[in-house]
Amino acid sequence: xxxxxxxxxxxxxxxxxxxxxxxxxxxxxxxxxxxxxxxxxxxxxxxxxxxxxxxxxxxxxxxxxxxxxxxxxxxxxxxxxxxxxxxxxxxxxxxxxxxxxxxxxxxxxxxxxxxxxxxxxxxxxxxxxxxxxxxxxxxxxxxxxxxxxxxxxxxxxxxxxxxxxxxxxxxxxxxxxxxxxxxxxxxxxxxxxxxxxxxxxxxxxxxxxxxxxxxxxxxxxxxxxxxxxxxxxxxxxxxxxxxxxxxxxxxxxxxxxxx
Numbered sequence: 001x002x003x004x005x006x007x008x009x010x011x012x013x014x015x016x017x018x019x020x021x022x023x024x025x026x027x028x029x030x031x032x033x034x035x036x037x038x039x040x041x042x043x044x045x046x047x048x049x050x051x052x053x054x055x056x057x058x059x060x061x062x063x064x065x066x067x068x069x070x071x072x073x074x075x076x077x078x079x080x081x082x083x084x085x086x087x088x089x090x091x092x093x094x095x096x097x098x099x100x101x102x103x104x105x106x107x108x109x110x111x112x113x114x115x116x117x118x119x120x121x122x123x124x125x126x127x128x129x130x131x132x133x134x135x136x137x138x139x140x141x142x143x144x145x146x147x148x149x150x151x152x153x154x155x156x157x158x159x160x161x162x163x164x165x166x167x168x169x170x171x172x173x174x175x176x177x178x179x180x181x182x183x184x185x186x187x188x189x190x191x192x193x194x195x196x197x198x199x200x201x202x203x204x205x206x207x208x209x210x211x212x213x214x215x216x217x218x219x220x221x222x223x224x225x226x227x228x229x230x231x232x233x234x235x236x237x238x239x240x241x242x243x244x245x246x247x248x249x250x251x252x253x254x255x256x257x258x259x
Contacts, residue, residue, distance in 0.1 A: 006158060006249060006252070006253075007197060007253060007256075008158070008161055008162050008165050008193070008194055008197040008198065008253070010198070010201055010202070012158075012162045013162050013165040013166060013168075013169060013194070013197075013198055014169070015162075016059070016063045016159070016162040016163045016165065016166050017166045017169055019062070019063050019066050019067075019163075020059055020062060020063060020163065020166060023058065023062050023092075023095065024051060024052075024058055024059055024062075024166075025050060025051055025052070026170050027046060027047045027048050027050045027051060027170070028047050028050070028174075029044050029045070029046055029047075029170070029171055029174040029175060030044065030045050030047055031043065031044050031045075032044070032045050042177070044175065046167060046170070046171055048167065052091065052119075053084070053087040053088055053090075053091050053115075053119060054084075054087070054115075055084040055087070055088070055240075056164060056167055056191060057081075057084040057085045057087065057088035057154075057164075058087070058088035058091060058092070059088075059163040059164055059166050059167065060085075060088070060154075060155075060157075060159070060160035060161065060162075060163035060164045060190060060194075061079075061085060061088030061089045061091075061092050061152060061160070061163070062088065062091075062092040062095070062163065063159050063160070063162060063163030063166075064152055064153075064157055064159040064160050064163065065077060065089070065092045065093075065096060065098065065150075065152060066092075066096075067159045068150055072150045073098055073150060074148075075099075075147055075148040075149045075150070076093075076098060076099030076100055076101065076149045076150070077089065077093065077098060077099075077100045077101075077149055077150045077151075077152050078100065078101040078102070078103070078140050078143050078144050078147070078149040078150070078151055078152070079100070079101075079102055079103070079140060079151065079152040079153075079154065080102075080103040080104070080133065080136040080137035080139070080140035080141075080154065081102065081103075081104060081133070081136070081154050082104065082105060082108060082112075082133045082136075082239045082240055082242070083104070083108060083109075083112040083115075083116075083239065083240055084240050085152075085154035085155075086102045086104055086112070086116045086126075087112075087115055087116050087119050089102060089120075089124075089152055090102060090116045090117070090119040090120030090123075090124045091119040091120070093120050093123040093124050094119060094120050094121050094123050094124075097123065098123060099123060099124075100120060100123055100124040100125070101124065101125045101127060101140075101143065101149060102116060102120070102124055102125070102126050102127070103127050103128075103129050103136040103137070103139050103140040103143070104116070104126060104127070104128055104129075104136055105128070105129070105130055105131055105132055105133055105135060105136045105236075105239075106128045106129070106130065106131060107131055107132075107236060107239070108128065108239070109239075113126055113128075127139070131236075132234070132236060132242070132244065133154075133239075133242065133243055133244075134243065134244045134245065137154075153247075154188060154190065155187065155188030155189055155190030155191075155193075155246075155247050155250055156188060156189075156190070156246075156247025156248060156249050156250055157190075157249070158249065160190050161190050161193045161194040161197075161249065161250065161253070162194060163194070164190050164191045164193075164194035164195065165193075165194030165195055165197060165198045166194075167191065167194070167195055168194065168195040168198035168199055168202075169198060171195075172198070172199075172202055172203060178203070178205065178206075179199075179203060179206045180206065180207065181206065181207045181208075181209055182195065182199060182206055182207075182208055182209065183209045183211055184196065184208065184209070184210055184211065184258075185210075185211050185212075185241055186210040186211060186212045186219045186241065186246075186254070187212075187216075187240060187241035187242070187243050188218075188243050188246050188247050188250060189219055189246045189247055189250030189251060189253075189254050190247070190250055192208075192210050192219070192250070192254050192257075192258060193247075193249070193250040193253035193254050193257070195208075196208045196253065196254065196256075196257030196258055197253055197257055199257070200256075200257050207259045208257055208258050208259050209258070209259060210254065210258045212241065213234075213235065213237070213238040213241050213242055214235075215234055215235025215236075215237060215238070215242070216231065216234040216235060216236075216238065216241065216242040216243065216244070217231075218230075218231050218234075218243055218244060218245060218246045219246045219250075219251070219254055219258075222246055222251050222255075223251075223254070223255050223258070227251075228245060228246060228247075228248055228251050229245075230244050230245040231244045231245070232244075
């Protein structure tokens, strides 16, 4: 795959939305009165915390797995995650009746591990490996090569990105006002790549602001260097967004769409 030539298209994002219709909630876009008053602006929050797995990650995970063939799925799926992607994959396995193995860092809070097991029920196995997401991912990729399980990347994948981009479709459907700025969290870059690409095509005047943990600015450093740059040391406090290295696909998109 040539990552330089890939850019999420509206037809594929729309197809992802159709795939997700019976799986996700179209979460509300709610005005936050306190923030709006404090900053003298009309500030709206996209309430992805209301999804069954409490985050947008289900969108990409289910869309990716739904695209796989029966042959791809014959040995099950495997992924790595610090929490939210794991819950999305676990729930998808349970909904689709697919065996899954989920690698998580040893530093993952017990509450997140418990949630993953709850969403996956008897369909998934949780394996704790390494201190960081990147350590867990290396173990998951090695497992996929050894067992033939399909690896479900948490961010650097076309169907993952297109699934996350459905957030943008809903935002644009739910407001008639022009959106001046959209602030998007960045870990590996899947949400920012998908939402940013959708906004660039439908609402190009909107300024797209990526927000990273100060202790793990992997996308910022990569864009500054002009290439994907791996950070040697990161602060793992914001565990859901603390990655040492962003994706090759997400980097190429984010450098085009993030202001």
